[in-house]
Amino acid sequence: xxxxxxxxxxxxxxxxxxxxxxxxxxxxxxxxxxxxxxxxxxxxxxxxxxxxxxxxxxxxxxxxxxxxxxxxxxxxxxxxxxxxxxxxxxxxxxxxxxxxxxxxxxxxxxxxxxxxxxxxxxxxxxxxxxxxxxxxxxxxxxxxxxxxxxxxxxxxxxxxxxxxxxxxxxxxxxxxxxxxxxxxxxxxxxxxxxxxxxxxxxxxxxxxxxxxxxxxxxxxxxxxxxxxxxxx
Amino acid sequence: xxxxxxxxxxxxxxxxxxxxxxxxxxxxxxxxxxxxxxxxxxxxxxxxxxxxxxxxxxxxxxxxxxxxxxxxxxxxxxxxxxxxxxxxxxxxxxxxxxxxxxxxxxxxxxxxxxxxxxxxxxxxxxxxxxxxxxxxxxxxxxxxxxxxxxxxxxxxxxxxxxxxxxxxxxxxxxxxxxxxxxxxxxxxxxxxxxxxxxxxxxxxxxxxxxxxxxxx
Numbered sequence: 024x025x026x027x028x029x030x031x032x033x034x035x036x037x038x039x040x041x042x043x044x045x046x047x048x049x050x051x052x053x054x055x056x057x058x059x060x061x062x063x064x065x066x067x068x069x070x071x072x073x074x075x076x077x078x079x080x081x082x083x084x085x086x087x088x089x090x091x092x093x094x095x096x097x098x099x100x101x102x103x104x105x106x107x108x109x110x111x112x113x114x115x116x117x118x119x120x121x122x123x124x125x126x127x128x129x130x131x132x133x134x135x136x137x138x139x140x141x142x143x144x145x146x147x148x149x150x151x152x153x154x155x156x157x158x159x160x161x162x163x164x165x166x167x168x169x170x171x172x173x174x175x176x177x178x179x180x181x182x183x184x185x186x187x188x189x190x191x192x193x194x195x196x197x198x199x200x201x202x203x204x205x206x207x208x209x210x211x212x213x214x215x216x217x218x219x220x221x222x223x224x225x226x227x228x229x230x231x232x233x234x235x236x237x238x239x240x241x242x243x244x245x246x247x248x249x250x251x252x253x254x255x
Numbered sequence: 256x257x258x259x260x261x262x263x264x265x266x267x268x269x270x271x272x273x274x275x276x277x278x279x280x281x282x283x284x285x286x287x288x289x290x291x292x293x294x295x296x297x298x299x300x301x302x303x304x305x306x307x308x309x310x311x312x313x314x315x316x317x318x319x320x321x322x323x324x325x326x327x328x329x330x331x332x333x334x335x336x337x338x339x340x341x342x343x344x345x346x347x348x349x350x351x352x353x354x355x356x357x358x359x360x361x362x363x364x365x366x367x368x369x370x371x372x373x374x375x376x377x378x379x380x381x382x383x384x385x386x387x388x389x390x391x392x393x394x395x396x397x398x399x400x401x402x403x404x405x406x407x408x409x410x411x412x413x414x415x416x417x418x419x420x421x422x423x424x425x426x427x428x429x430x431x432x433x434x435x436x437x438x439x440x441x442x443x444x445x446x447x448x449x450x451x452x453x454x455x456x457x458x459x460x461x462x463x464x465x466x467x468x469x470x471x
Binding site for chain 2: 072073074094095097098099100101104105107108117118121122165166169171
């Protein structure tokens, strides 16, 4: 899916917190959205994914300004996901149920995605019994299982251990196969290097640098990014 | 009519009127309150203030309003339902409605928004989102309904005015207690008072049981 953001901004209480002059998301890419705390990453993700609206500007989804027509092709994993008060299985397949998938298809996908993480013993547990890391795995799986054209992930591995993080990154790469794309919010520079094809760096609600991952992270042009990479 | 026969009739009518009015007010109040709790708009705070004001409206005032509406010269006088259980259900539903509405807006609040955002993030439509919010907040919504029922079962002013406290027709527990106390029949008043307390206890016991089931 092609997403194009044109001269868009977001305001809270009359104060502009995000401004994008122009941005195109390419198909088949994992795009890492990076920046310091409060730089506008989550606001950006929520506005482009349709969870919130830009105060001004235009967002085109496959050259159409109608979000409703592409809604089913977009999925989002929020920064602090809410797991429903039911079993792990129910949580993982809930998006497929919203999309009226057949029981056969649901079982097929469930089997495939559950095999990534070793969570078979958790499947019938209530989500209230899970640890933070386990909850993050369930949240990622319930988004990945939808196999949407565009997936937005807001710090999906923040509470995972290193082993789970590497598995999660493998899943994220599969989410950008073919014409599918992933927008990944992350603070982890190494993760961006491992997973992302393209990096967008935000500061104070504006894009200060963007480009192919190797170029941006190895030869940054902006002063702030150079400082951050040096201290890393 | 024996005392016990009369008491059982009064208890049954009380429960019927209070349960019916709680169901009506809960359905209307929650259906209207949930979308309001989930959205921000200019006059939202005024709607909430209005609901909070009506939450503490004196039952006799509500009784007076319903009485004037249903009396022969009132706009709904032709219906001929004044001094019937129907009039009592209308008055109690109007009393319980703002309580259910106001408490539902508070109960759904932040949690409801979080659930809604997660539902939309996973592609849910409006209907699926609403069902999930109700399901996830069911314990809170049960508490809201219980608070509404508490108001209905304990209320005396409005049902006295629009029901008329007619023996065997519109006499309920609270109006029975008021009448018997006025006549100095304290034993009868205390008996009904104890039954009223037992009913309140049973409702709370039931609610607690449902919450425990939910936790499991």
